[in-house]
């Protein structure tokens with residue numbers, strides 16, 4: 001990477017808390033724009049976006065503060081980002097502090113926390129920034145000593161003169177360094193020379209999370225802050241006809257009751273806010289509020305009608321004649337269908353946001369995954385210039401995609417503006433679980449045909465699902481005239497299958513529904529993966545081949561073959577007895593490739609129990625192996641819940657499950673031993689937070705088939721019912 | 724509204740609250756200790772776990788009027804500097820991810836270890852099954868409880 005526009009004007013001198021800290025801001029050139037914002041359209045073939053990085057602050061005492069521009073919801077970015085900066089800056093992680101950067105695309109670039117993007121998207125820029133800052137500090141020291149830069153090197157927050165062994169700490173150099181022009185090119189370290197990257201440095205946020213001091217959104221307090229809860233429409237996209245707040249206003253502490261709206265992209269619904277001096281009072285006031293609703297102008301979705309629609313839509317996807325011809329030529333053919341439900345994100349921290357809206361400025365604090373997006377949304381909806389919209393990220397008690405949806409900050413800002421006071425809007429668990437957005441349910445038909453060698457000759461995957469894009473437009477995409485042929489991608493399916501299988505076809509049909517839907521950890525891969533990797537297992541059985549060897553045969557790529565081979569070793573695959581109950585599955589999404597193998601047994605009562613899960617992650621170049629292991633462990637637990645314990649269903653236009661009593665979560669006793677292994681290679685950095693989830697459900701389903709001969713075609717299913 | 728005298732983490736507080744107000748909101752919003760979390764409000768998730776006379780209770784479903792003289796200990800009462808063996812074990816095993824459930828997990832684990840110095844897997848399952856972790860840190864919670872048990876040997 002070559003900097004093209006690193007200039008002095010971007011090195012901002014700032015007074016920080018200490019009064020004399022300097023901020024080194026490196027403007028990195030990746031996309032070449034200086035003023036465009038992330039919401040600008042692409043005009044000249046480059047990606048829109050401003051890469052002004054202002055990450056490193058060193059005070060005269062040598063204290064280094066590194067900014068983390070990503071939200072921290074457990075995925076470990078709070079640790080991984082500083083690890084990358086510190087490596088090239090040559091400081092010890094023990095000596096740095098980490099702070100959340102507020103939304104500021106010009107300074108910190110785009111900040112959405114999704115797509116498992118943190119490390120894979122930012123590594124080059126952060127390494128480069130750290131290296132630039134280091135070189136400037138070295139240059140400042142060289143000037144001080146009147147020697148050539150080449151005589152000096154940096155180590156542990158100090159610049160050292162090789163010949164004289166004189167030393168100057170960064171704190172003494174930073175003021176001069178900040179006035180220098182950043183180097184046009186810097187040398188980055190070799191992977192073998194890393195001291196911090198690739199090591200399991202303990203996470204800096206963890207001690208805050210073991211003594212109750214980490215500040216989550218719900219923990220934010222402002223002087224004079226009020227609390228609000230909202231009675232939202234239970235049926236999707238309802239509006240308020242009228243409400244009776246006479247009892248509500250009698251509750252001590254309740255100060256305001258008024259109508260609010262909840263616009264989400266192109267969708268709209270309403271509710272009634274109850275504002276009080278305490279959250280408890282607001283909740284009590286809400287209990288006695290009476291609201292009459294206008295019937296929504298859409299139909300009232302129910303799970304039965306949604307499923308009927310998905311079944312019908314699958315039939316309507318046009319056939320591609322070339323693919324059909326190839327499929328018909330196959331000697332052995334198989335068709336199968338799979339069904340997956342809607343799911344709730346149910347982050348452990350229910351949604352909430354704190355806002356302080358003044359005449360010409362908006363300030364919000366909250367568990368926010370999409371700082372820039374929310375900043376832009378608020379700016380537009382309230383007609384306040386973007387630079388007067390301050391978005392502060394707290395720690396997130398989980399995100400999983402939900403906390404990128406801009407509805408809850410909007411409500412907080414709306415209420416604060418109305419009551420002219422700071423306010424915290426809190427969603428109860430019931431609000432959080434019933435209002436959506438949800439992961440959409442998806443139904444599938446797969447068909448595959450084998451050639452005379454028992455290899456896949458033709459493979460088709462069709463899905464009917466509610467497309468996530470529907471939130472952005474009033475009409476979701478319909479049903480295509482024909483499925484594709486040897487083109488496109490099916491999120492979750494390993495990419496090289498498209499080389500190893502001569503004829504393939506993917507098709508999809510959108511469900512029409514007013515239910516809000518959104519990314520849920522690993523997005524479509526979470527359901528596509530179940531369908532595809534269960535079906536590949538079915539084809540392997542049809543061919544009479546070992547499921548791992550069968551996959552390998554269709555993956556003409558050494559990286560993927562190595563993954564299969566390693567899984568084979570880790571599981572001692574060849575030595576499995578016939579009735580041991582092993583299943584494996586492999587998926588890829590967000591450039592992370594992951595395999596799971598599940599071993600099941602029957603317990604004394606004849607019930608199937610998971611004995612062990614072995615996971616193998618290939619995310620290429622990586623920063624912190626312990627964070628990877630933690631993410632994969634957590635993904636497996638989340639996938640276990642989605643496969644065997646819970647689903648969101650709908651009746652009469654509303655979600656049925658409201659809390660953990662009817663939406664049961666995996667608990668400690670449900671969790672088998674989990675082993676996580678990481679592939680070592682020099683591939684580009686890949687995603688971690690999401691790719692560890694999709695292989696679990698199909699691996700478990702394949703293990704159940706292996707043990708019992710029963711094929712799981714619908715999620716969730718109860719392990720207790722398998723015998 | 725009534726006035727209640729509470730002992731929280733060894734400090735005496737007097738609060739004015741509705742008798743039905745759950746202890747959770749008293750601790751968080753009236754006393755201002757925010758380490759104890761709200762997760763479900765119906766005694767299903769354990770995020771709000773505190774100790775009442777040493778026993779774990781779900782403070783979201785425990786009215787302030789029922790506390791009486793019993794001393795309350797919250798996560799903040801274990802130690803500020805993370806020196807409590809369970810906190811040390813949690814850091815050693817790098818348990819928390821998002822961290823939101825962890826105050827409750829730790830309070831349940833502390834209560835378990837107080838009554839059983841060397842819990843086996845069964846005992847851990849029984850004591851910890853009321854605490855949900857959406858991030859799925861359960862394998863590490865199990866390990867950290869065993870690590871903490873080792874510290875006091």
Ligand code: FES
Pocket residue numbers: 760761762763764765766767768769770771772781782783784
């Ligand atoms: S908040 Fe009390 S158990 Fe969930």
Ligand code: FES
Pocket residue numbers: 074348397398819820821822823824825855856857858859860
């Ligand atoms: S660490 Fe996130 S819910 Fe437990």
